[in-house]
Amino acid sequence: MNLTSSHISMPLLMGNSLNAWSEALVGFNPMGLPLGLVILAAIPLVFIALYSLTYGVYGERKISAFMQDRLGPMEVGKWGILQTIADILKLLQKEDIVPTSADKFLFVIGPGVLFVGSFLAYAVLPFSSAFIGASLNVGLFFAIGITAIEVVGILAAGWGSNNKWSLYGAVRSVAQIVSYEIPAAIALLCGAMMAGTLDMQKITLLQSGSYGFAHFFLFQSPIAWLPFLIYFIASLAEVNRAPFDIPEAESELVAGYFTEYSGMKFAVIFLAEYGSMFMVSAIISIVFLGGWNSPLPDIGSFALNAWTNGPVWGVFWMIMKGFFFIFVQMWLRWTLPRLRVDQLMYLCWKVLTPFAFVSFVLTAIWVVFVP
């Protein structure tokens, strides 16, 4: 590991400002094989798989049950806590069915492309001061742009299924994601403007301080709640969650673009969905709620903030903030009815986009004129 080789290496994957953990991992090349790179990429993957297997699906079922005054899964394990593992075992054993009239190639690569698209943004999410896959100076831009690959995966799955419901679901989903990218991106730009950088680790660092939550961008300007709210609504549409789940509207389209999928391919589509749910939750926490910073303030000499900050605490806060937004997403799903397609487009183009521009201009004025 000499300095000269670090200058010529890939800036996107491993910039010079890479932190110690991942740098040590990248240098881990036993027998000349870049094993460290593989391990580094696998950490978020393992995280997505674990969280969506243990908490995601189980949490969704339990939360929906409690909101409807039911018990939810109770049979497998205590309080049904092993239900998801049983479900996954069932999905693993299932026969891998490809419909006869389906486009074999697109049907098979669709879930894969979808999963890769939702997984790529994890490369730039800072999980703590010591762990980030790649600390890019275009991190936020990368995170919101790379979801474009997901769109192609959805189209491949919907078209490849050779089913009208699937194609309709895919077309709806793509129209929705492409439209809501605009208010979402402008809302995030407000946060980026307050930070003056697109580097997600720097955005998080700028929100740290001894007053805890008071340093978060949400509480740093009187307008920040508007882009925060706009991004939250737009992110619901981007990950196809209720009330914007019209691409998979059960009562109209059976299950949308994944109607024909079963077994492991279905599981992969679900992993992608839970992966992108956490991804948008993490982005909103990083840009507006301080990412891995502790929200607890120092009270006099009682240094609560200093005690609850650090690399390991950072991971805890980051994941807790992400889970909080996932909980809100699930809460909304069982509270609000589904929108119609025209209402969806009305909300995007005539409500969210103008308000996003207003908040953009107001934030710009705030950043320029208020020190």
Add this chain to the structure above:
Amino acid sequence: MMNSLTYTVIFYLFAAVTVFSAAFVVFSRNVIYSAFSLLFTFFGVAALYVFLSADFIAVTQVVVYVGGILVLLLFGVMFTKGIMNTELKSDVLHIIPGTLILAGMLGALLYTFYTTHTWKPSETQLHGSLVERIGFETVSHYVLPFEMVSILLLAALIGAAFLARFDKPDNNNL
């Protein structure tokens, strides 16, 4: 950091992805496969930009080409009639002029490629964030072209909205 062998292997991997998917776009008989294959071409080109230290352009490449143009293209292709077995052949064939133009273009490109031995790196070293520099230059040095492009795009947007609107003016009770 990475040794130069890994670096070279990754570079050729992305170059191969780009070239083979681009060849597939041209040679595939199925238009929809061509369109999906473009995803890998755009992605490979973005990766090649990264090797040139142009990570902002790389991300912009993904946002604009994959998120915008490719999706539009796929929509267009999907709503085309008879896309599976399109006979992509014109009745008019000019083999000799075609071959001449091909050979000329190839010769010119290869000549440029082999005569440009050394790439000239900039005299000034890059300091700090590239994104900041792009932002400053856009709204200081290049503000006039930037605004002109904005106005052009605005005109195109208004035109598109005008073409897509309903004919009946009383059809807006949403």
